[in-house]
Amino acid sequence: MIDLQAFELLLDRFRGDGDELDEEHARLHRLTTPTSLDRTIGDDDSNELVDLLPDVNPGPEQAVMEEARETMVYDLLNVLDDRARYAVEQRFGLQDGRKRSYREVGEELGVTAEAARRLVKRAVNIVRESAPDQMDIDAA
Structure with missing residues (x-):
């Protein structure tokens, strides 16, 4: 059953001159109406x-810097044997962007997670030692 008092209060609340409701409708309309990105703005x-x-999107400078960084990383990894290079690439996601755990790297190489960790650590140390002094490989 409808509560008549509540209904009358509701009607009284919205009975005004309608300006408040019209302003809210106009605001909602502005918020929900699509507009062209080519529309001019300002005075x-x-x-x-x-x-x-x-x-x-990256600017041209950022794209060049990223490409140079990637080239530097791959040049540095060339000092590693295939197995160590693969372990580093998998651990740090250098091929597909997906970083793998030591357990995952170990499973792919047929060794334990601890052996994979040692392999990656040894490989990173080799890369650090073979890098020219002017290269800051920790910043890459």
């Missing part, structure tokens, strides 16, 4: 809405 119409969005 002088010299900017577009798209200009406010950040560019998530």
Whole structure:
């Protein structure tokens, strides 16, 4: 059964001149209506809405630096034998971006997790020792 008093209170609440409700509807409409990114904004119409969005793509400098870093890492790994290089690549996700645990690396190589850890540690030390002094491999 409908509570008439509650219903009348609700009607009284929204009975005003409608301005409050119209403002809320207009605000909701603005928030939910799609708009073009090419729409001009500002007083002088010299900017577009798209200009406010950040560019998530790396700039040319960042792309060159990333490529140089990758080249440096792979050049440094060339001092390792195939098994050690594979262990390092798997542990640090250098091939596919997926870092593996020592247990996973060990399973792939047919050794224990501890043996995989020692192999990776030894390989990293070899790379550090063979790196030219001017290269800061810890920053890479």
